[in-house]
Amino acid sequence: MSPPPKVPVADAVLTFLSSVGRRSEAELYLTLFRELPKESFAVLAPGAPVVRQGVGGLVEQIRFLGELGLVAPVVLGLFDADRAAPLGERLLRRFESAQVAAEIHGSDAAGIVDTLRERLRAGVIPIVVMRSDTALDARLAWLADVTRALGTRKLVLLRRRGGLGLLAERRVALVESHQIPLEGSTVSLVNLRTDADVLAEALRGLPDSALVQAVHTLLAMHERLVVSVTSPLDLLRELFTVKGAGTLIKRGSAILRHASYAELDVPRLERLFELSFGRPLAPGYFERAPRVVFVEQEYRGAAIVFDTPIAPYLSKFAVEPLARGEGMGRDLWTRLTRELPRVFWRTRTGNPTQQWYVQMCDGFVRTPGWQLFWRDVASDQIPAMVEYAAGLADDFDAEPG
Numbered sequence: 001m002s003p004p005p006k007v008p009v010a011d012a013v014l015t016f017l018s019s020v021g022r023r024s025e026a027e028l029y030l031t032l033f034r035e036l037p038k039e040s041f042a043v044l045a046p047g048a049p050v051v052r053q054g055v056g057g058l059v060e061q062i063r064f065l066g067e068l069g070l071v072a073p074v075v076l077g078l079f080d081a082d083r084a085a086p087l088g089e090r091l092l093r094r095f096e097s098a099q100v101a102a103e104i105h106g107s108d109a110a111g112i113v114d115t116l117r118e119r120l121r122a123g124v125i126p127i128v129v130m131r132s133d134t135a136l137d138a139r140l141a142w143l144a145d146v147t148r149a150l151g152t153r154k155l156v157l158l159r160r161r162g163g164l165g166l167l168a169e170r171r172v173a174l175v176e177s178h179q180i181p182l183e184g185s186t187v188s189l190v191n192l193r194t195d196a197d198v199l200a201e202a203l204r205g206l207p208d209s210a211l212v213q214a215v216h217t218l219l220a221m222h223e224r225l226v227v228s229v230t231s232p233l234d235l236l237r238e239l240f241t242v243k244g245a246g247t248l249i250k251r252g253s254a255i256l257r258h259a260s261y262a263e264l265d266v267p268r269l270e271r272l273f274e275l276s277f278g279r280p281l282a283p284g285y286f287e288r289a290p291r292v293v294f295v296e297q298e299y300r301g302a303a304i305v306f307d308t309p310i311a312p313y314l315s316k317f318a319v320e321p322l323a324r325g326e327g328m329g330r331d332l333w334t335r336l337t338r339e340l341p342r343v344f345w346r347t348r349t350g351n352p353t354q355q356w357y358v359q360m361c362d363g364f365v366r367t368p369g370w371q372l373f374w375r376d377v378a379s380d381q382i383p384a385m386v387e388y389a390a391g392l393a394d395d396f397d398a399e400p401g
Contacts, residue, residue, distance in 0.1 A: 013199045026240040032322050033070055033239075039120040040151035042072040042239070045144070046158040048080040048187040050232055051087040054160055058232040059094045062070045062125065065236075066100060071120050075107075076128030078157075079214070084329040095125060102127055102167040113149045138213060143325045144221035155218075155227045155236065157211075162231040163187060163247035186247060188334035192216055193252030194334065212249070219251045242324050253328055254297040255335040261286055261293065267388055268299045276318035290315075294335050296323075301332045305340060310385050311377050315395065317353075320361050333360060337375065342366055344374035 033041055050058055065072065068327055077084025088104050097101035105115060112128075119126045128348040130139050147155060163186040189375065196216065203209040215227050228264040230246025237245035258264055266286055274280050291312055295302045301319040306314045314336070319328045337343070337360075347354055349369055358364065361373040365386060372389050374382070 009209055013064060015379060021089075024339075025242055026387065028175055028242045028321055029325065030068060033068075037151060038123075039117045040153070041070050043150075044072050045073055045075040045078045045143075046232065047160075048076075048087055048158050051076065051091055054232055055091060057092050057096050058158065059091070059100065061232055061235045062095075063098055063100050066125075067125070068078045070157075071123055071125060072100075073116055073126040073128055075128045075130065075143065077107075077132070078143065079130045079136070079211075081130045081134060083138065084132065091359060092125055094287040095127075096174065097145060101130060104129060107131055107139075110311060113146055114170075116146070121330065127209050136214060137217065140218045141221060144218055144225070148222050148223055153224060153226060154227055154239075156235065157227060157229045158232050158235065160243070163229050164203070164212070165347055166311065167200055167249060170173055175366050183243075188244065189330055190249040191255075191327065191331055191334075192219060192250065192253040195252075196360045198328075207272050214341060215249050219249070220255075223251045232359050234335060241347045248325075248327055250326060253301070253331040255294050255301075255332055256297055257335075257339070258295060264293060264295065266300065269295065269302055272299055272302055272320060273316055273318050275320060277396065282393070282397055283394055292339070294332060296328065296332065301328045303336050305336070305343065308388060309324065310344070310381050311374070312340050312343045314343050315390075315398075317345070329356070341372075342376040344369045344371045344377055344385050344389070346392075 011288075013368075039262045044057055062072070064075070076088050076091070092102055092104055101123060103119065104127045105176075107130045108129050108325070111117065115125050116128070130142075143155070146152075156220065165185050166187065187199070187202075190212070193210075199212060200209065203212060208360075209268060211229070219227070221224060227249045228238050228244070228246055229330050230244075234245035247355070270281055270286070288306065291307045293302065300323040303314060304316040305314050307313075317332070317336075319332065345357075347357060347370070349366070349371055351371075354371055357371075357373050360375070362375045362377070363382075364371055364373045365382070366372075367386060367390060370389065372386055374385060377385060
């Protein structure tokens with residue numbers, strides 16, 4: 001009997017990711033990552049315990065990324081610089097055993113940014129060893145400068161225990177206040193614009209408090225950077241699924257409020273909605289005056305709300321694909337619902353955002369072709385709300401997916 005045909009590693013990785021998320025998500029992120037310059041994909045910063053005790057898993061995950069055409073520098077010693085040099089040698093040996101091209105560079109080497117760019121474009125993994133005699137703030141400043149110069153948007157801090165964890169009583173307080181999203185005992189997303197104070201209180205006296213403070217310092221120097229805290233074995237899930245697998249920390253999006261389209265770039269707004277829904281908007285959509293429009297300052301997310309006799313109606317809510325993995329949807333939703341706690345909206349049956357909306361709403365009802373959601377709407381107004389939504393024309397030239 002002949003052996004079964006080998007499955008390409010890239011297909012095997014995508015098949016794995018489809019078991020923990022949608023394959024379409026993984027393929028989307030892979031496409032977006034591949035469109036970036038080689039040097040701009042990400043920076044990986046494993047802690048010393050990962051390299052000492054979990055180096056095999058780390059190397060395997062990085063090898064998988066290489067099979068997908070993605071390479072990232074590995075920075076050692078960000079938080080434990082005194083152990084970086086010997087760990088660099090250990091990691092290099094494991095890369096060589098796995099037949100992964102890698103080489104060691106000192107963080108203080110002349111022309112380090114040009115060297116990293118050249119090696120990454122050549123498909124070689126640079127292992128960057130931080131100097132042991134530098135202070136943490138200096139190492140963070142170095143990292144901010146390098147990631148900015150390389151155009152890197154994501155730093156991944158790898159540690160054996162994964163994302164930020166909270167004690168039970170503090171989890172209860174956060175869940176009740178709905179201020180920070182949790183997955184079990186792990187904080188899944190942190191927006192430092194809105195969450196810094198409450199998170200500091202939740203982590204008071206815990207080891208992760210110092211890590212968050214360091215990340216806060218780093219993001220003050222490079223605002224466009226986002227930081228993921230995860231375990232090596234969850235690296236692919238963190239990178240290739242919207243939900244992720246760890247804690248995503250970011251500076252936070254500036255969501256601006258507008259009372260009309262007059263002060264907006266309407267063609268740019270229209271492109272965002274068409275990219276998000278995969279359909280062109282119907283002619284005349286922007287002729288109706290909105291109650292309010294919330295737009296992320298770089299037009300990576302937006303929401304349009306109209307007045308109705310029942311309650312404000314959320315007509316459009318869209319986030320560009322790459323920004324979804326950075327928690328933009330939550331930023332936009334938080335801004336919207338803080339101003340408009342009472343709101344209703346609809347989606348096409350089968351829309352992939354439905355499950356997320358189920359988590360965000362107070363209630364929902366299914367109608368032919370649509371699912372209708374609401375927040376803070378009285379039960380006696382639901383029939384009128386359903387009738388209103390059913391009578392709305394399609395906002396697209398063709399049905400959205």
